[in-house]
Amino acid sequence: MISSVVHSKYIKFSETWHAENSGKGLVVRKYLEAVAFNNITRLAFGKRFVNSEGLIDDQGLEFKALVATSLKLGASLSLAEHIPWLRWMFPLEEEAFAKHGAWQKRLTETIMEEHTAARRKSGDAKQHFVDALLTLKDKYELSEVTVIAVLWVRLSVQQKAQEELDRIVGHERVMAESDFSDLPYLQCVAKEALRLHPPTPLTLPHKATSNVTIGGYDIPKGSNVFVNVWAVGHDPTAWKTPDEFRPERFLEEDVDVKGHDFWLLPFGVGRRACPGAQLGINLVTSMLGHLLHHFLWAPPEGVKPEEIDMSENTPGLVCFMRTPLQAVAKPRLPAHLYKRNAVDM
Numbered sequence: 001m002i003s004s005v006v007h008s009k010y011i012k013f014s015e016t017w018h019a020e021n022s023g024k025g026l027v028v029r030k031y032l033e034a035v036a037f038n039n040i041t042r043l044a045f046g047k048r049f050v051n052s053e054g055l056i057d058d059q060g061l062e063f064k065a066l067v068a069t070s071l072k073l074g075a076s077l078s079l080a081e082h083i084p085w086l087r088w089m090f091p092l093e094e095e096a097f098a099k100h101g102a103w104q105k106r107l108t109e110t111i112m113e114e115h116t117a118a119r120r121k122s123g124d125a126k127q128h129f130v131d132a133l134l135t136l137k138d139k140y141e142l143s144e145v146t147v148i149a150v151l152w153v154r155l156s157v158q159q160k161a162q163e164e165l166d167r168i169v170g171h172e173r174v175m176a177e178s179d180f181s182d183l184p185y186l187q188c189v190a191k192e193a194l195r196l197h198p199p200t201p202l203t204l205p206h207k208a209t210s211n212v213t214i215g216g217y218d219i220p221k222g223s224n225v226f227v228n229v230w231a232v233g234h235d236p237t238a239w240k241t242p243d244e245f246r247p248e249r250f251l252e253e254d255v256d257v258k259g260h261d262f263w264l265l266p267f268g269v270g271r272r273a274c275p276g277a278q279l280g281i282n283l284v285t286s287m288l289g290h291l292l293h294h295f296l297w298a299p300p301e302g303v304k305p306e307e308i309d310m311s312e313n314t315p316g317l318v319c320f321m322r323t324p325l326q327a328v329a330k331p332r333l334p335a336h337l338y339k340r341n342a343v344d345m
């Protein structure tokens with residue numbers, strides 16, 4: 001993913017678009033990753049690590065490496081917990097966890113100091129999420145929450161979403177967050193992606209603070225418990241044709257995605273449910289909306305839609321497509337709508 005060094009300070013994170021690549025398949029994840037990464041770090045630290053050329057600086061690289069290690073350590077924990085009788089084979093890497101914690105602390109503090117110094121210098125009273133995170137730092141584990149949902153939607157889904165976007169947004173401007181409420185089908189597409197491919201299929205580990213019995217299962221105090229929200233979203237007793245990507249199901253039945261309806265739990269439920277759920281939904285809806293409004297998507301030449309590998313890289317804390325999606329993007333709006341808008345940080 002992070003491949004060649006192209007500058008002493010920056011290395012390539014994602015590709016920028018070039019006319020000569022028109023019609024070629026692109027690895028969609030590279031672009032989505034940069035958008036999700038920048039969104040989260042801008043929100044958390046008031047800072048984007050990946051610039052408009054798709055280049056990432058040293059600190060961004062360190063941040064990314066830290067996140068990757070978090071996920072690796074998290075996954076090792078889940079493996080040991082899933083197969084208790086094999087636990088001796090997966091000893092918890094206490095030392096690695098401690099080292100990781102210290103690294104995370106050091107990097108966070110450095111970024112924090114920069115953030116505070118910059119604010120002091122500019123006299124900017126702008127408060128970023130980082131201030132709240134610092135206050136609640138024990139509770140809020142800083143991690144890159146990947147907002148990758150499935151992008152490959154079948155043609156009919158794509159057409160329907162684009163018809164809705166064209167009707168509501170038109171071809172003279174780009175979609176805004178204020179349009180979401182008038183785009184019910186797009187919202188259904190986002191929900192269906194989160195149902196079929198929840199980015200955190202096993203939620204985060206929860207520790208039982210006492211002996212409990214849930215649904216007939218005895219859970220001893222101290223156990224780490226994972227909730228398989230992937231299985232919940234695929235449960236044939238709760239969903240008709242659960243393996244089918246059919247956004248219309250949410251037009252037929254209004255199902256809440258934020259933990260009120262227990263058969264759709266991509267953000268978990270209860271006291272430790274995801275505090276970023278609304279932001280997550282908005283990010284997914286926004287990415288899908290912009291990608292579908294701006295481009296017509298097709299498989300690379302010679303690839304049939306049914307040949308696209310939709311399987312996931314399980315197990316792990318965060319779910320990706322096993323084979324990164326390659327797709328051809330064909331612009332469908334006037335050229336001036338593809339210009340990058342500078343963002344006020």
Ligand code: HEM
Nearest residue numbers: 145199200203204266267268269272273274275276279280
């Ligand atoms: C599509 C996007 C997202 C998905 C699918 C998602 C999913 C989840 C899930 C399943 C959990 C664990 C809930 C549980 O164990 O019961 C969680 C926890 C958490 N999420 Fe998210 N999340 C997303 C976006 C975000 C964003 C954008 C933020 C922050 C800006 C965020 C911050 C957190 C935090 C801090 C926790 C830990 C909460 C706690 O332990 O009390 N998430 N998320």
